[in-house]
Amino acid sequence: MTPSTPETSTEGADGIDSGAGPRAVHRALELLTLIVDSGPQPLSDLARSSGLPTSTTLRSLRALEHWGYIARTDDGGYVAGHRFARSRFDAEPSSAEHLFERSADVLQRLTELSGESSYLAVRGPGRTCIYLREVQSDQPIRHVGFSGWAGRTAPMDGSAVGAVFDGRTPSSGFLVLEALSAPDATVVAAPVFDPAGDIVASISIVGPSFRMGSEHVAELGPLVANASIDLTAALR
Structure with missing residues (x-):
């Protein structure tokens, strides 16, 4: 044997x-x-x-x-990086590429106009969102806790981005909430729609709350809403 x-x-x-x-x-x-x-x-x-x-x-x-x-x-x-972020976007590859490319100029302009860091988030698995792109502000004081979020997953419940995806944006076209992961930061967010009229992404800016008083937010909100309108139009 x-x-x-x-x-x-x-x-x-x-x-x-x-x-x-x-x-x-x-x-x-x-x-x-x-x-x-x-x-x-x-x-x-x-x-x-x-x-x-x-x-x-x-x-x-x-x-x-x-x-x-x-x-x-x-x-x-x-x-x-951008390729990793796009790989996590739960959509057709062509749709992810299109949204990612069209968002570059919109976010850059939003950061320049608002003076705050801007972000693009899409739906992730379950009740999560995935940050697809970010443009950091050059302000000497900004919320550093939100640097390097491209490609990262975050819970939607209780967040401004989650409220946007849940369709809770008021008639003003934007909403304002305290940042879920950082109580000393404020988020202003707005929805982006695809050609079918469905919410496909959220555009937001984040800044330290001491700088985001009600009067300043009243100025920033329309900038975020207009950015979401611009990106919605670019997706058609």
Whole structure:
């Protein structure tokens, strides 16, 4: 009787199954996961969290950046990139691409006019939304907790974006709520409609509450509403 051949483990020294793909892929996915789950991070933090040498971490980050899955912030941190954000948009690829491309100029103009950071969010799985694009304000004081949100998922319940998707925008065309994840920030949001008249996205601006008094919000609200109208028109 011939003895059976024992199974040979394909697990490498670092615990990664070599049969599941090159180690470089696993490293890149680990770094992408760290960025998506924890928000903007510098190279040093990513290397420390992943346990990888800084040089190896940098090579993986450069590959992810090249393909648009991550991007660099002005202060050198890494955030989820445009390709990753679009991949999470639960819609036809052509619709996601169209919305993403058309939103660039609209958000840039909204940030310039309002002086606050602007965001585009779409529906995610269940009661969540996914931030598809952001344009950060150059104000010396802005709500840094909302930097690097492109590609990130957030709960809709209790949020301004959730209220927009639930159809609770008043006749003014915009709504104002305290930021769900930051009580010291205020959100002004408005709906974007597709050609069928369904709410397909939310445009919003976020700023520190001390700067978002009622008089200033009365000026900012129409800017957000007009931006949503412009993007709605661009999708037709």
